[in-house]
Amino acid sequence: MQTFAALLTPVIAIVAVYIAFAQWTTARRKLALDLFEHRFQFYRNAQAAIRPIIASGKPTMEDEKAYLRVLDEARFLFGTEVYEYLDDVWLAIVNLGSISNELDGLRGEERGAAIKERRREFDKISATERELPKLLDHYMRMDAPVPRTLRQWFDDANRRRKSYQEDASV
Template sequence: MTAVPVWIQILQALLTPAIAVAVGIIGFLQWRTAHQKVVLELFDKRLAILTTARSAAITVLKTKKFDEARPHAVDAAIRSRFLFGKDVVAMLWEFQGDVYRATSEGDMFEGLKHPGQSSAQRRTLAIEASQKILSELNTAAEPYMKMDQKRVRTPREWFQDRNRQRLSYADEDRGE
């Protein structure tokens, strides 16, 4: 029998659980990092759609070039389908439809959705839809754009917060 000191045997026994805990912590932190990356990528994709829609609306309002704004409006509407809820998707599809009907290509199909309307009336609808996009799209998309996950505090920050909380109880007047 080997004469290994007791303290070495204790350290050997504690080493396996310590390694398991360290591996668990590292795994959790890697999962959290991957989750935050996915949330950020989703935010970037949604922001790109909103930016595209807003730029199409600005093009309509500033230059009245409906043919130039139409591809951007269509792109925003198509890409929004899986990234936003039905409310935002409906708003973007309505916008792209109004812009399409105001284009020279849309003039060929006067009976689409608004029968009997003149070209000027369809252009007015597209301008109104653009104003609606600029005024209401951010509010409608806000619930999807929030990045509400919290940053993990360091042990030092946690201890400082706990100490501040402890000291705040000590500040109370105890009537002594």
């Protein structure tokens, strides 16, 4: 009986380690999925903030507030390149709004120059529809390496062991 109890202790310890590893793996996968879902929701919010500006050609105060919420969130979800790009788009939104407001009072060459500037700013904003998915692509991938299960580890070890036997027989 004492021998059985002595052998049972390591078996229980191995099972406990396996369960802990399985929980750790599951938690890691869930974290990756949660982060993906949060970032994808950010992408949808960014689209929802930009599309009304593109549709109307002039940002409203509500459009600007919605975009600022997106900009604030980007700082914590992505790297600096995404934040800096979105900040440049923010400046284009502000410039587009101010040029649009001043356009009615301008005449002649000033009006022509303002229209060209407005077009440049509008193009920056509308390019977001194409450029943002490219920028976020790296962050949206779920192909990060996932730890192997204990079963996969044993299968790999067994394959290696069998390959050594084949090498020895040659």
